[in-house]
Amino acid sequence: MSKTLQWLLFLILVSCTTPSHEREKMNADPEESAMPVAASAVSSTTPMLCTSEMESSYGEETATFYIVIADTGSSYQQLHSKMFAMNGVFKIPIDTMGRSYDAAKDLIALPEDDEDEVFAGDYYPRRFPSQTLSLEYLSLYQQKATEKTMALVAGIYESRNTADSALTVLEQFDKKAFMVETDMYIGCIH
Numbered sequence: 778m779s780k781t782l783q784w785l786l787f788l789i790l791v792s793c794t795t796p797s798h799e800r801e802k803m804n805a806d807p808e809e810s811a812m813p814v815a816a817s818a819v820s821s822t823t824p825m826l827c828t829s830e831m832e833s834s835y836g837e838e839t840a841t842f843y844i845v846i847a848d849t850g851s852s853y854q855q856l857h858s859k860m861f862a863m864n865g866v867f868k869i870p871i872d873t874m875g876r877s878y879d880a881a882k883d884l885i886a887l888p889e890d891d892e893d894e895v896f897a898g899d900y901y902p903r904r905f906p907s908q909t910l911s912l913e914y915l916s917l918y919q920q921k922a923t924e925k926t927m928a929l930v931a932g933i934y935e936s937r938n939t940a941d942s943a944l945t946v947l948e949q950f951d952k953k954a955f956m957v958e959t960d961m962y963i964g965c966i967h
Contacts, residue, residue: 838964842906843940844918844957847929847947853878853885853912856929860910866950869931872909874901885912885927904961908932908943918959 847863850856857878864871879886884900891897902917913930915922922928931947931954934940940956947954 838962839960840935840963842959842961843934843937844928844930844959845932845934845940845943845947845954846915846918846957847910847931847951847954849915849922849926849928849953851925851927853927856912856927860912860929863910863929863931863950867946870909872903872907872911874903874911876901876912878912883925885914903930903933904963906933906935908934918957918961 848856848859860871863869874887875891876885876887878884879898882898886899887893887896887901889898893901900914903911903913904917909932911930913928914924915926915928916924918928918930932940932943934943937958944954944956
C-alpha cells in the first residue's frame with residue numbers, strides 16, 4: 778500500500794476521535810502568512826488562547842500529550858522545506874499559527890503588529906492536540922533539549938496509541954521521526 782494511502786487511511790481513522798472544535802480549526806479557511814502555504818495548509822493568524830472550555834475539558838493546568846516529531850535541527854529553512862515536503866506527500870495540514878521566522882531575532886515569532894500584544898514579535902508555543910505540521914522549539918516538549926533546537930512537529934496527541942500509529946506511518950518517510958511524552962502546561966499564559 779502506498780505511503781500516501783496509508784497516511785490517508787490513518788487520518789480518516791484518527792479524525793473520528795478528533796473533537797469537533799479541533800476539526801473546525803483544522804478545516805478553517807487558510808489565511809495569508811509570511812511563507813506561501815499549500816492549499817491543504819492551515820495558517821491561523823491568532824494563537825489559540827486558553828478558554829474556560831479548554832480548562833474545563835482537561836480539569837488541570839497540565840495534561841499528558843504525545844508529540845510526534847518528524848525531525849529536529851537548528852536550521853529553520855531546512856525544517857521549513859521538509860515540512861512542505863511532508864505536506865505534499867501526506868497532505869497533513871500546516872498550521873503556522875501566524876508565526877514566521879524572524880532572522881534578526883533568530884526566532885520563530887508572531888508578527889510585531891499581532892493583535893496579541895503580549896506575544897507580538899515573540900514565540901507563541903503550540904500546546905494543544907492537533908494533527909497538523911508546525912515548527913516549534915523542542916525544549917517546550919523535551920526538557921533535555923537545547924533552547925534553540927527546532928522541531929518539525931507532525932502532531933500532538935492525547936492518546937499514546939494514536940501517536941504510535943502516526944509515528945509508524947511517519948517513520949516510513951523518515952527514520953529520524955520520534956515521539957515525546959510530555960506533561961504540557963495548558964493553563965493560561967497571559
